[in-house]
Amino acid sequence: MTTYQSKEEFYSMQKDLAPLEEPYVDLDFPADETSFGYEDLEGMNYNGFMRLSELCDDPQIICDGIDVNDIAQGSFGNCWILSSLAAVARYPHIIAHLFVKANVEMGQYTLRLFWRNEWRYVTIDDYVPVSSDGSLLGVRSKNPNELWPTIVEKAIAKIFGSYYKTDGGDGTLGIQIFTGCLPQFEYLKNHVSCTQEECDCEEEAKKKKKLKNTKKRKKVNTKETAEEEEEGVEEEPFGGLCKEDIWKSILKGVKNGNAIGFASENESGLGDTNTTESGIVDGHYYALIDACDYNGNQLVRLRNPWGCTEWKGAWSDTSKEMTTKVKRELNLRVTRQSKLIEELCKDTVLLPVVDTATDAKSRRKRNKAEKDDGVFWMHFDDVINCFSRMTVGHIVDIECFYKDENSFGYQFSPKLLHNVHQSSYFPTYRQILKHDEKDETCENEEGECILTQQFTLSVDRTCDVLIALRMIHDDMDKFNSYLELSCEELEIKCDGLYVFTGTRRRVPKGDYTFYVKSECRDEEFSDVEVTLVWENRKAQLTLNEEEVVAEEEETYEEEEE
Incomplete structure (x- = not known):
């Protein structure tokens, strides 16, 4: 079964292919x-597959531009894919980059798609699963003739082996599949400033931290001390970003043209x-659409991939804070980045059609559409209270967006692309x-074999640094391998659900000394790219890999004050 091809394989085969004389059928999927x-066909209301050309009156890849609201999740549990797609849809040129060839008439x-550490080429037909009433079981666009979300969903299903195998996942992988980004994966409550109690009483948190730091510790091997530590107070959250730095990461991510999800x-x-x-x-993945400081309020704009069911608290659509004036200023705000995207994608079909009319009829129509659109x-x-994880996809390598051809025939300005994606x-x-x-290798509590590697990072002046890891596997599944990065001096401890x-x-x-822990797969360990x-x-940064020195097990007792 040929699931995907490399760039070289795809274009090599294209030379020998004759034009299609009848609708294409993908025998590999x-x-x-x-x-x-899915095994429960009746429970899923499954009624076979139909061609999109049969389901649409006038099928088109894009209608009225690329819009985050084009995406409405269907019956599959793939919110992580669709919210990642919505987060990336803020940059319509990236959606265009996903489409290499398109023959709508022949399906x-x-x-x-970026898969297993490089861009892969996936060819599919336009057969999609439908329900008993003939409607799409998968993602659908708000315009019934628009195909792009449904085509993307099917291509990922083919890579994974079935639609069922796309159920459950995290946006770290979704954003990388669409952009080839470097991942930032943050647990939002892994710092004392991000717990509910400490949010309500930050001064108390500072006092606790100060008291803790004044209590010096020395080594001692006594059974009583070990027992006391084992029975000690509940461990404080450790290893994550503080609340202030999470907010800075969000604003920086938006400014730098990255994709973010929660x-x-x-x-x-x-x-x-x-x-x-x-x-x-609960247990759902949301796309970040915007973020800003608005009159002293730190606000984010999120989207539910269902295209409905929204937040009901402060600053929601129906809240006292969201007056007509505030809604207009927030929803229609123009930023430097939005202007750059408009310039980048001018004279294309990619830009969404935005209704900015102020007459009463237009406002009523717009308000009706926005009433429960999931945004x-x-x-x-x-956000800190309701969400557990944040993913930022740092879009660093943009060369492919202006060098690779796309099915629309568009060429994008390298300079404008750099200005949009400042990372x-x-x-x-x-x-x-x-x-x-x-x-060093050892077994953890679950009996899994863990590899520990060590490196030193040297920095000659203070600077913001993204430290990203990936295991170099050529057989990566959707869920795959334990990978952890830690640094005691910088209070860093982060991991992810995948090989990065x-x-x-x-x-x-x-x-600074960093430790990288990864697990054995198929009785082999992977090299790790930093x-x-x-x-x-x-700033000048250097990285030196070093021998791992095993630490002795220690117990402690606090010095008397």
């Missing part, structure tokens, strides 16, 4: 139950079958940590 993947499409808490244990009283769906504003404090201006350094005898992770921190001048991206071009 057949329109049947194997590609659908054949080739998409370009995963909601799942306190009920019911996943997305449960919606909280506040309107946030809402909320305060940053509420592409920053210095970047990559180094591979080779697995060899200097590394990363964090962005302000790093002072100095030398990528550094820093925002101060005058």
Whole structure:
């Protein structure tokens, strides 16, 4: 079965292909139950596959531009894919880059997706699963003739092996599939400033931290001390960004042209079958559409991939804070970046049609459409309380967006692309940590074999640094491998759900020891690539891999004050 091809393989085969004389049929991903993947066909209301050309009166890849609201999740549990797609749809030129070839009449499409560390070419037909009433079971656009979200969803299903295998996931992977980005994966409550109690009483948090730092510790091997530590007070959150730095990461991410998403808490244990009283769906993934400081209020604009069900708290569409004037100023605000995107995509079909008319009829029509479209504003404090994880996809490598051809025939300005995605201006350094005898291996509590590698990062002046990891596997599945990055001096501890992770921190001048932990797969360990991206071009960073020195187990007792 040929799931995808490299760029070279795809274009080599194109030379020998004759034009299609009848609608294309993809034999590698057949329109049947194997590609659908779900066992409970009746529960899914499955009624086979139909061609999009049969379901649409006038099928087009794009109608009225690329808009985040084009995406409405269907019956599949792939919110992580569709919210990632919405986060990326803020940059319509990236959506255009996904489409390599398109023959709407013959139902054949080739998409370009970043998979297993490089851009892959996936060719599909336009057969899609439908329900008993003949409607789409998967994602649909608000315009019934618009195809692009449905085509993207099918291409990913083919890569994974079935629609069922796209159920469940995290936006870290989704954003990377569409952009080839470097990941930043942050747990929002892994810092004392981000817990509910400490948000309500930050001064108390500072006092606790000061008291803790004044209590010096010395080594002692006594059974009593070990027991006391084991029975000690609940451990404070550790290793994540502080609340202030999370907000800075969001604003920087928006300014630098990156893609951002948030995963909601799942306190009920019911996943997305449960919606909280506040309107946030449990265990769900949301796209960030915008963020700003508005009259002293830290606000973010999010989107539910369902295209409905919104936040009901402060700054929501129906809240007292969201007056007509405020709604107009927030929803129609023009930024430097939006102007750049408009300039980049002018004379294309990519820009969304925005209704800015102020007459009463137009306002009523717009308000009706926005009543429950899944898009809402909320305060940053509420984001911290309602969501557990944040993903930032740093779009650093943009060369492909202006060098690769797309099915629309558009060519994008390299200069404008750099200005939209400002992370592409920053210095970047990559180094591979080779697995060899200097590394340490051990078993964790679950009996899994863990590899520990070590490197030193030296910085000659304070600067903001993205530290991203990826395991160099050529057989990556959707869920795959444990990978952790930690640095005690900088209070860093981050991991991810896949073979890559990363964090962005302000790093002072100095030398810092980092540990990288990864798990064994198929009785083999992977080399790990470390990528550094820093925002101060005058700064000099060096990375040296070192031998891991095993630490002795220690217990402590506090010195008397």
